[in-house]
Amino acid sequence: MIADILLQVVLPIFVLIGIGSIMQYIFKLDLYTLTKINFYFITPAAVFVSMYESEMSPSLLGSVALFYALYVLILYAVGTLVGRRRKFTRGMRAAFTNSLLLDNSGNYGLPVNNLAFKGDPMAGSVQALIMAFQSLLTFTYGVLSIQGAKSNGLYKEAIKGFLKMPVPYALVLGLIWHLLALPVPAFIYQPLLYGNKSMVAIALLTLGAQIVKYPLRLDRVEVYLSVVLRLLFAPAVGFLLIMLLGMKGVPAQALLIASGMPVGVNTSILAEEYQNEPDFAAQTILISTIINVITITVLISLAGHLA
Structure with a gap:
């Protein structure tokens, strides 16, 4: 089973990542444009379609929200405790905690979910919801934790950043259209499907x-500590919460896989924007993504046993 998962789900993902890396090395792609296409059209389109075609009940939506809230609180508590024990500076504590909380649920998590569940609407809806929560967390706690007391316009900046994100709007509109069973005109829905x-x-x-x-770089102990917590401890927390909340079937499987994502690219974007431990953020993203080829294979295999 693990060999099948590796060949059918994980390796295709890393082949595409590898092709992107080679193309960037050879052609020096315009990352700004690529990111904007993903952020402002591809991802919102995927989220809207997932929610519009969703089979998620209001009770399940509440369960996923409760799962995510508890999941984030536990990781935050552990990140804070480790930061204090290791006597990190205030900036390093923020960067370390962000590396645990802000995972790559969007341009990595959605494709993993899509391939692992073969486009199942329920699984896609759960992952889309997790990604929307991640977006909210990134532009609230993520910004606030790094900025600290540096700026008087801190809260205003965080709110403005969140309001500019298209994903939450796509999520809400998709849910409304789904709940009201409203038809979407073909000339609009077809481009979203594309x-x-x-x-x-x-x-x-x-x-x-x-x-x-x-x-x-392989010389920073705190990077390895972050990666171990992100790739091993976080999914263990996810599994325990799934058991405690009594979740089963596809939603439980999707949440377990979602809890094992590597560190998100947004951690580096925030670190570079505010010049707060950008090297640490970059290393955690790179190393956790490489090692994830092993951990996500195991997680997908384990998820198959959550009936």
């Missing part, structure tokens, strides 16, 4: 192009 179908390839090619710009 965007949704292109999401796997474009998102992973973009991710490959993004991570190749980070030079690999």
Whole structure:
């Protein structure tokens, strides 16, 4: 079974990431444009389609929200505790905690979910919801934790950043259209379907192009500590919460896989924007993404046993 998962799900993902890395190395792709295409059309289109075609009940939506809230609180508590024990500076504590909380649920998590569940609407809806929560977390806690007391306009900046994100709007509109059973005109829905179908390839090619710009360094202990917590401890927390909440079937499987994503590219974007431990952020993204080829294979295999 693990061999099948590796060949049918994981390796295709990393082949696309590798192609993106090679293309970036040879052609120096315009990452700004690629990111904007992903952020403002491909991902919102995938989220809208997932929610519009969703089979998620209001009770399941509440269970996923509760799972995610508890999941984030536990990781935050552990990240804070480790930061204090290791006597990190305030900036390093923020960067370390962000590396645990802000995972790559978008341009990595959505394609993994799509391939692992073969486009199952329920699984896609769960992952889309997790990604929307991640977006909210990134532009609230993620920004606030790094900025600290540096700026008087801190909260205003965080709110403005969140309001500019298209994913939450796509999520809400998709849910409304789904709940009210409203038809979407073909001239609008067809382009959204095209965007949704292109999401796997474009998102992973973009991710490959993004991570190749980070030079690999192997001399920072805190990077390995972050990666171990992100790839091993976080899914263990996810599994325990799934058991405690009594979740089963596809939603439980999707949440377990979602809890094992590597560190998100947004951690590096925030670190570079505010000049707060950008090298640490870059290393955690690169190393966790490489090692994830092993951990995500195991997680997908384990998820298959959550009936």
